[in-house]
Amino acid sequence: MEQFEDFTQAHKLRNVRYDVRGPIAEEAARLERAGHRITKLNIGNMAPFGFDAPDSILVDMIKNLPTSQGYSDSQGIYSARTAVAQYYQSRGMREAQVPDVILGNGVSELITMVLQALINPGDEVLIPAPDYPLWTGITTLCSGRAVHYICDEENQWWPDPEEVESKVTERTKALVLINPNNPTGAVYPREILEAMVDICRRHNLILLSDEIYEKITFDDAEMINACTLSDDVFTITFSGLSKTWRVAGFRAGWLFMSGPKHRAKNYIEGLNLMSNLRMCPNVPAQHAIQTALGGYQSVEEFIRPGGRLYEQRNVAYKLLSDIEGVDVHQADGALYLFPRLDPKIYPIENDEKFVIELLRQQKILVSHGRAFNWIDDNHFRLVTLPAVEELEEAIAGIADFLAIYRDAFARS
Amino acid sequence: MRKPKVQEFEEFTQSPKLQDVRYDVRGPIAQEAARLEREGHAITRLNIGNPAPFGFEAPDSIRMAMISNLADAQGYSDSQGIYSARIAVAQYYQARGMTDADPADIYLGNGVSELISMVLQAMLAPGDEVLIPAPDYPLWTGATTLAGGKAVHYICDEDNSWWPDPEEIESKVTDRTKALVIINPNNPTGAVYPREILEAMVDICRRHNLMLLSDEIYENITFDGAEMINACTLSDDVFTITFSGLSKTWRVAGFRSGWIYVSGPTYRAKNYLEGLTLLMNMRMCANVPAQHAIQAALGGHQSIEDLVDPGGRLFEQRETAYRLLREIEGVDVHQADGALYLFPRLDPEIYPIEDDEKFVIELLRQQKILVSHGRAFNWIDDNHFRLVTLPGVEDLEHAIAGIAEFLADYRDAAARA
Numbered sequence: 001m002e003q004f005e006d007f008t009q010a011h012k013l014r015n016v017r018y019d020v021r022g023p024i025a026e027e028a029a030r031l032e033r034a035g036h037r038i039t040k041l042n043i044g045n046m047a048p049f050g051f052d053a054p055d056s057i058l059v060d061m062i063k064n065l066p067t068s069q070g071y072s073d074s075q076g077i078y079s080a081r082t083a084v085a086q087y088y089q090s091r092g093m094r095e096a097q098v099p100d101v102i103l104g105n106g107v108s109e110l111i112t113m114v115l116q117a118l119i120n121p122g123d124e125v126l127i128p129a130p131d132y133p134l135w136t137g138i139t140t141l142c143s144g145r146a147v148h149y150i151c152d153e154e155n156q157w158w159p160d161p162e163e164v165e166s167k168v169t170e171r172t173k174a175l176v177l178i179n180p181n182n183p184t185g186a187v188y189p190r191e192i193l194e195a196m197v198d199i200c201r202r203h204n205l206i207l208l209s210d211e212i213y214e215k216i217t218f219d220d221a222e223m224i225n226a227c228t229l230s231d232d233v234f235t236i237t238f239s240g241l242s243k244t245w246r247v248a249g250f251r252a253g254w255l256f257m258s259g260p261k262h263r264a265k266n267y268i269e270g271l272n273l274m275s276n277l278r279m280c281p282n283v284p285a286q287h288a289i290q291t292a293l294g295g296y297q298s299v300e301e302f303i304r305p306g307g308r309l310y311e312q313r314n315v316a317y318k319l320l321s322d323i324e325g326v327d328v329h330q331a332d333g334a335l336y337l338f339p340r341l342d343p344k345i346y347p348i349e350n351d352e353k354f355v356i357e358l359l360r361q362q363k364i365l366v367s368h369g370r371a372f373n374w375i376d377d378n379h380f381r382l383v384t385l386p387a388v389e390e391l392e393e394a395i396a397g398i399a400d401f402l403a404i405y406r407d408a409f410a411r412s
Numbered sequence: 413m414r415k416p417k418v419q420e421f422e423e424f425t426q427s428p429k430l431q432d433v434r435y436d437v438r439g440p441i442a443q444e445a446a447r448l449e450r451e452g453h454a455i456t457r458l459n460i461g462n463p464a465p466f467g468f469e470a471p472d473s474i475r476m477a478m479i480s481n482l483a484d485a486q487g488y489s490d491s492q493g494i495y496s497a498r499i500a501v502a503q504y505y506q507a508r509g510m511t512d513a514d515p516a517d518i519y520l521g522n523g524v525s526e527l528i529s530m531v532l533q534a535m536l537a538p539g540d541e542v543l544i545p546a547p548d549y550p551l552w553t554g555a556t557t558l559a560g561g562k563a564v565h566y567i568c569d570e571d572n573s574w575w576p577d578p579e580e581i582e583s584k585v586t587d588r589t590k591a592l593v594i595i596n597p598n599n600p601t602g603a604v605y606p607r608e609i610l611e612a613m614v615d616i617c618r619r620h621n622l623m624l625l626s627d628e629i630y631e632n633i634t635f636d637g638a639e640m641i642n643a644c645t646l647s648d649d650v651f652t653i654t655f656s657g658l659s660k661t662w663r664v665a666g667f668r669s670g671w672i673y674v675s676g677p678t679y680r681a682k683n684y685l686e687g688l689t690l691l692m693n694m695r696m697c698a699n700v701p702a703q704h705a706i707q708a709a710l711g712g713h714q715s716i717e718d719l720v721d722p723g724g725r726l727f728e729q730r731e732t733a734y735r736l737l738r739e740i741e742g743v744d745v746h747q748a749d750g751a752l753y754l755f756p757r758l759d760p761e762i763y764p765i766e767d768d769e770k771f772v773i774e775l776l777r778q779q780k781i782l783v784s785h786g787r788a789f790n791w792i793d794d795n796h797f798r799l800v801t802l803p804g805v806e807d808l809e810h811a812i813a814g815i816a817e818f819l820a821d822y823r824d825a826a827a828r829a
Contacts, residue, residue, distance in 0.1 A: 005621065006682070016694075047487025068667065118424075120429065248486070248696070249489060277529070279668075
């Protein structure tokens with residue numbers, strides 16, 4: 001009988017990584033199946049930590065369910081797209097209109113569509129390091145080249161526009177901003193954003209601004225939507241309901257196109273083709289968008305002093321900073337901290353292994369820095385989602401682990 | 413000070429690979445229809461298999477399940493999908509004869525569309541080939557091309573009930589062929605393939621080490637006792653991915669709720685499934701509310717049976733459409749054994765059509781009736797179109813009378829010319 005080869009994945013997947021939900025998470029699942037209880041601080045999934053969606057969202061989805069059964073327009077339903085356009089109008093984009101808005105099954109689907117419609121093999125995309133790894137992953141999947149610009153830890157994790165610009169080549173098609181930033185928690189100031197916009201202007205790049213955490217900012221950090229900083233740079237802004245409105249499972253996201261769209265007519269046709277291929281995003285969640293964007297914004301309770309996200313962030317920051325050899329920037333936004341372990345005290349050669357050891361010993365699950373395409377082995381990301389008591393316990397466990405690691409190294 | 417010269421930049425264009433990707437079911441013709449509607453015309457839309465606008469409601473149990481579970485559906489789920497849904501799907505295939513079906517073999521998606529894209533993206537290197545039927549559901553061809561692969565079409569035989577011809581398929585296998593796609597029950601032809609045809613296709617996969625991709629989204633929409641055979645039941649040595657979901661049978665296309673079931677020698681596809689899992693992780697998960705609809709849908713009373721039995725809407729509408737179309741001079745059509753469509757042929761001696769897209773646009777402009785042209789399904793001539801059998805009998809009679817008028821004018825014009 002003929003010996004056939006096994007069925008293998010496409011080669012292009014070899015260079016694609018998505019470790020936020022990858023091998024380490026599977027190890028955690030294995031430990032759970034063996035009966036251990038794992039404290040999961042590895043993904044920005046709010047529901048398990050007691051963050052409920054606003055009631056009004058659930059109520060309106062239920063009300064609209066009978067009319068959600070058929071396919072919608074591939075760009076999404078009118079009422080949702082109107083609400084999104086109005087949102088950007090209120091942020092300063094007076095000309096935002098319904099045709100500028102496309103809805104998706106979460107921002108994830110839209111990132112995939114936008115890059116697939118744009119990237120030809122060998123095209124380059126400037127992406128931050130550290131990044132949300134889907135950006136790098138999809139660029140690579142499209143046979144594009146993810147060129148990382150290094151966010152500066154010494155300068156609040158802000159990008160360095162000169163460094164970004166030095167990486168532009170004639171193959172560069174787009175520049176990605178993630179603001180507020182995952183994993184660093186930085187919220188970029190106006191001058192940094194303007195400089196990034198200007199790079200796009202001078203090199204004819206599309207600006208891709210991932211703003212999924214836009215309403216989760218602390219202590220007067222000012223969120224500026226990059227689209228408001230120009231009318232001559234073609235910009236695609238990404239956002240959605242997953243984080244601010246705590247309905248990640250519903251998969252409700254949008255993109256908003258602004259700037260000189262007439263110069264992107266052919267590209268937008270390609271993007272519409274990609275929309276049509278998937279028929280439409282799930283319709284029930286589209287009905288949540290108008291409800292979410294209007295009226296009282298419950299997220300404000302969480303981010304002001306006394307609010308859960310605010311207090312949790314402060315506790316986590318303080319406790320981590322107390323650990324010898326751990327240094328961390330306070331997050332100005334988003335749901336994460338990205339501490340640094342002093343390599344002189346913690347000489348880590350492989351941060352993935354380090355995180356697996358932490359998992360095995362303390363049953364605490366964080367994400368290693370290289371999962372975010374970071375360039376050294378000295379960082380990890382944890383979410384600031386658990387309640388203060390749980391965080392205290394978890395960080396105490398991390399501190400224990402680090403103490404043992406420190407001693408072991410000091411002795412050797 | 414001299415003003416700097418404004419640089420003339422190139423415009424932003426789509427990736428060249430999209431040039432070869434077509435998806436006309438929702439493309440330029442549908443946009444022309446939208447334009448006419450904005451001018452105030454009422455368009456009779458017979459162009460997409462979307463049950464809801466035609467008064468087909470989802471079973472109450474599905475809505476109740478979604479509502480009851482909505483509060484628990486707020487967070488991301490496992491990227492493969494929630495356990496209760498996957499058990500329900502595994503049990504479904506167990507009941508169809510796959511006694512080893514396990515939740516681990518099931519992956520949920522935002523409709524079958526998302527899963528088709530991911531399955532092909534995980535599989536295809538540039539230049540890899542996929543055998544796809546013509547006519548096809550054009551996402552198969554589109555997603556193959558987008559993934560860098562080559563869609564090689566095998567021609568379904570209109571003179572033989574629109575069944576594939578296994579010899580013809582096998583003649584198109586090359587050393588770059590990776591998979592064979594079956595769409596059964598078939599969109600757009602309505603064919604439901606008999607056992608011997610399916611077994612022959614399974615055997616081609618067996619002998620040439622191809623993955624079998626079986627798109628069965630219409631599996632419970634069959635008429636007159638036509639027997640639906642799930643291709644996965646025909647072998648245990650051919651790695652098979654079966655696609656299905658709630659969109660059609662359970663009339664909730666808008667919820668985006670689909671699944672794949674992997675069967676056969678899955679240990680030989682371990683690396684492939686790792687790649688597929690990576691892609692699933694990257695989009696986090698399928699929308700969770702609709703995952704909760706699956707268990708409710710798959711168990712208990714199956715309301716689709718009322719619709720496909722004699723007297724049921726889908727049955728009667730199909731009967732009416734078939735009869736009325738055949739009465740038109742020069743129109744020939746196979747009765748559909750399944751799915752929601754008819755795919756009539758216009759005799760080219762009576763209707764010499766050079767460009768079926770233009771033909772359909774003319775029909776749209778003159779009669780305000782919207783169908784889909786044959787080439788939108790990668791069909792190989794300009795003599796076919798597809799219409800849906802979803803409207804109520806009266807609406808269908810009205811619409812087909814309009815088509816008949818248009819065709820009468822066309823005939824006369826052609827005869828005079």
